[in-house]
Amino acid sequence: MPAPERLPAPGVTATGEQEELLARGELTVVGRIREASNAVLLCTVAYGGVTADCVYKPVKGERPLWDFPDGSLAQREVAAYLVSEATGWGLVPATVLRDGPYGEGMVQRWIDAAEEDGATPAGGLLALVEGEEAGEGWKPVALAEVGEGRTALLVHADDERLRRLSVLDAVINNGDRKGGHLLPAADGRLYGIDHGVTFHTEDKLRTLLWGWAGEPLTDEARAVLATLAAELADGAPLATRLAELITAVELAAVRGRVEQLLRTGTHPEPSGQWPSIPWPPV
Known part of the structure; x- marks a missing residue:
């Protein structure tokens, strides 16, 4: 019998084919990712002679x-993916x-992150710098304590991939955009993961991507948001798909956030009602 074909990197195989593999394939648990706060299982999935690595988060393993309503994080992860796909x-x-x-859960394609550059986390997208200036190519986030009474400026790259992700986070109201949730792939694409703490009706945006706060949205972002507004209309x-995953009031809140972004034309700023940066930040 021939060995199963290994699925190529994301972006090479059509998204629909990846979804079919994840949804219909046979899951085999390989191990557990112990650093995660909830149960996160590394698996292989096989279907139609194709195999791939994936992550399985069973609802039973959610803290x-x-x-947030108990047992709803897996649905929110899927909803975040659907909104991401709708942006293009x-x-x-x-x-x-x-x-x-171990029962119903979220299954997500595993992403092999590109090698870090050894100096900064998240593949060179985040850094700590001395002084109060971010420097060319970087956006300031906040001052951080680094020990012995010293502080450093936390910055992120002025990168269009991060900027797009900051818009997505604003739409889905991501309450936990840590540096460890940024996965630059070897093919140059950037992925965000861990979207269980999303879609709350209250403003809970907590992120390391505040560098564009208050700045005008790009023309591309405004066009994407306009398309997204139409795709969020009733019917x-x-x-329809989001209504199966989040509550009616949460869906209404998504529409409201998209409308607000279009109305203001700017990236959101911290509300002041919640800590604006997740902990730990990386």
Whole structure:
């Protein structure tokens, strides 16, 4: 019997084919990612002679959160993927909701992150610099304590991939955009992962990507948001699929955030009601 074909890197195989593999394939648990706060299992998935690595997060392994309904994080991860696909930016790996060895859960395509440059986390997208100036090619985020009474300026790259991700986070109200959730792939694409803490009706945006706060949105972002607004209308396919994953009031809040971004034409700023940066930040 011939060996199963290994699925090429994301972007090479059509998104629909990746979804089919994840949804219909046989899941085999390989191990557990112990650094995660919830149960995160590394698996292989095989279907039609093709295999790939993936992440499986069973609902049973979710830790209850005081501000989110129990057992809803997996659905939110899938909803974030659907919104990402609707933007056309492809910022979230293929993600499905399905049954697995430990019950229903989220299954997401595994992304091999590119080698870090040894000096900065997240593949050179984040850095700590001395002084109060970010420097050319960087955007300031906040001052951070680095020990012995010293501070450094936390900065992120002035990168269009990050800028797109900051817009997506604003739409889905991402409450946990850490540096470790940024995965630059070897093919130059950037992926964001861990979107369980999203779609809350209250403003809970917590992110390391505040560098564009208050700045005008790009023409591209405004065009994408206008298209997204149409796809979120009642009866539109995206709205119908999201209604199966998040509540009606949460879906209404998504529409409201898109409308607000279009109305203001600027990147959002911290609300002041919640800590604006997640902890730990990386």
